Amino acid sequence: MADTKIDATKGFSEDHSGDIRERSKVATDIEHSLGVIEAVKLYPMAVLWATLFAWSLVMVGYDSGIIYSFYALPAFVKKYGTYYGPDIGYEVSAKWQNVLGMGTPVGQFLGAFTASWPMERWGRKKVFWASLFFTTAWIFLQMFANNIHTLAAGEFLAGIMYGTYVVLAPTYASEVCPLALRGILNAGMNLAYVIGQFVAAGVGKGVATRTDQWAYRIPFAVQWIWIPFLAGGLFFAPESPWWLVRKGRVEEAEAVLKRLARDSPKVDVKATLANIQETTMHEIEVEKDTTYIECFRDSNRRRTEVAIMVQIWQVITGISLIGYATYFFELAGLPVSAAFDMGVGNTAIGFVATCSSWVFMSYFGRRTIFMYGVAGMCVALFIIGGLDCAPKYDSRPGFAWAQAALLDVLTFVFQGTVGPVNFVIFAEIGATRLRSQTVALATSSGSIAQIIMTVVIPYMLNASSGNWRGKTGFFFGGISALATVWCYFRLPETKGRTFEELDYMFEARVPPRMFKDYKIMDSREVEA
Structure with a gap:
């Protein structure tokens, strides 16, 4: 070293x-x-280049949304599924649905965990170049996979690149933008992710009536559209x-x-x-060095805890349930057509809420927005669970519509607070020499939590398993309550603080609740 x-x-x-x-x-x-x-x-050019790096997350959001739509495509199911007889026909087994669904988050975990070393050795641009090159190759593997094993490998390998983008984008934005824009541009990472999901929904609907192989090949090929634009911009960045x-x-x-x-x-x-x-x-x-071990030494331990926990809370306090919105609406008793309409509306609400978060961050601090966000989610989730316990629930459709409305409220609260602010906090909380490592640890931890939720939630919701329906709100509401308590005691306020000021405050062991009003000159005078 x-x-x-x-x-x-x-x-x-x-x-x-x-x-x-x-x-x-x-x-x-x-x-x-x-x-x-x-x-x-x-700083118009700083905004431009930060936006360029953030745009890579559109691919991450797109990939996370498109794979699940394939299970309703006859051409995809016939190509990669198994024939179960005339009563069932072709179907992708639950085992392979799970494998395909886990490919991206597992790949993201590995990509995020390994991204920091090459980023520190060769720089942000060279790692971005390499990621774009390999993304192009893995999309080709997905598009022309001859069997489901090859497709699963393509999902996993592409996931590694997506994990790299999740570390690259917020790290770069934090390092090129002035203090006043740091929060807004990092919150834009969540907007890019939501845009990707929007595009995935539109593409999925566009190919829904096709019965040939292009029904699933076109959605894969769409991912190539962003790469030349990103590469062209990166040349000048x-x-x-x-x-x-x-x-x-x-x-x-x-x-x-x-x-x-x-x-x-x-x-x-x-x-x-x-x-x-x-x-x-x-x-x-x-600091002794720039390894992962250093992230857990002395004052860096607190910073790493904050980065990891805000990312984990972001995954397990309700976003996983929001991801199953359409299925949840259907289980709640809404007609199938209404469930899909509510699902589309739910996604639109997420887009508007993410844009609203920019306004929130102009007036309120990161700690305030995140803490009140998980607290608001806690209330909405417990009400959703309580409605499911109402007498004669099955014969009173008004309760199902009320739960659907509350899930929309939950989506707005999450996408307007916890979702975007999470990107801001874990991107700016680490020491500058350990930023890529801190972001990588946070992203990897979030991927692990996502993997766990991917396995657990179907068993909660499926009618043949737990059949919890709206009672799932009690589970996530309890987690949100724990997150609120953690935020009160452990989450510091970083709004309006330069990286140098954050260094002094963490080294001075300032209590998290005092960060907002702490006078930074105090720590400098003590040190002097």
């Missing part, structure tokens, strides 16, 4: 350390003075200035910072560069 330290400190001298510190304070003051609209005007500084390429980092911002008196590139240098030098002094 000695070489890493030499690279990271190249260009930092004792003679200039005081000047760097003074310029860093100037950058901090400028960051705090910028509003969202002003920041967009001053700059590398992360934080990564360049850690590699001792300070002049290149300065050039990148000039590309990200307009020429304005409100933009001081030298000060921003000094802030990056100051933060990096400080973390080199505090």
Whole structure:
């Protein structure tokens, strides 16, 4: 690890350390003075490049939504299913449905866990290039798979790339955007995911009446559409200035910072560069290396806990139930056509809610939005469960419609709070030298939780198994209650804090509930 330290400190001298510190304070003051609209005007290219990286998550959302629609396509079922006789016909067995459904989350776990090392060694752009290349190859494998074994392998391998995108996009956005835009652009990651699900729903509906092999090959081929646009934009995108500084390429980092911002008196590139240098030098002094082990040492342990837990809560507090919305509506007793209509409406609500989260983050902190979000979900979920216990439930369709409406409310609350804010928190909570590792650990933990939910939920909902119907709300409501308690005691407020300030506050062991009002100069004076 000695070489890493030499690279990271190249260009930092004792003679200039005081000047760097003074310029860093100037950058901090400028960051705090910028509003969202002003920041967009001053840093339009930072917004553009962060959006480019975020757009890769459209592919992740698309893949997660399209595979389940194939089980209703006669051509797909005949190609990859088994013939069970004249009464049943062709069907993809439950075993292989499970294998195909698990391919992407298992692949994402592996991709997220292994992404940080190449990102730190070769940079964000080169890893993105490699991911796009292999994604192209694995889509080809999916599209022309001759048997279900090959298709499952394609889903798994593509999932590895999708896990890499989930780490890359928020990491890059956090490193090129000013403080005022960090939350909004990272929340946009959730919007990209929702857009992917929208496109998947539209494509699935478009091929629903086809009976030839293109009924399932076209949806796979659609994934190629985004790759040339991403590759074309990536050719012009700059590398992360934080990564360049850690590699001792300070002049290149300065050039990148000039590309990200307009020429304005409100933009001081030298000060921003000094802030990056100051933060990096400080973390080199505090942290031994940039391995996963370092994420669990000293003050980094708290930061890693927050990143992992917000991602796990995001998966297990209700999003899994929302994913089964159409099936849930059907089990609740709604007519099939109404269930599908409600499912489409539920997805639209998620889109509107995610856009609303940008407004919420302009006025409220991350801790406030996330904590009140899981608390609101808790209330909605317990009411859903309570309605299912109402007398003569089966003969009173009004209860089913009430549960459906509450699931829409649940979707709005989740997609307006927990869903997008989760991306913001785990992208900014880690130390800058450990950001890719922290994001990778959070994403991998979320993938494990998703795998567990993928196995458990069908047994809860299926009529032939648990047949819990709306009582599933009690299960997720209980988890949401635990999440609310955890947020109150363990989730710090990071809104309006630079990465340097977060370093000082975690090292000073500031209690999570005091982060919002803590005066950062206190910790600097103590250290001095």
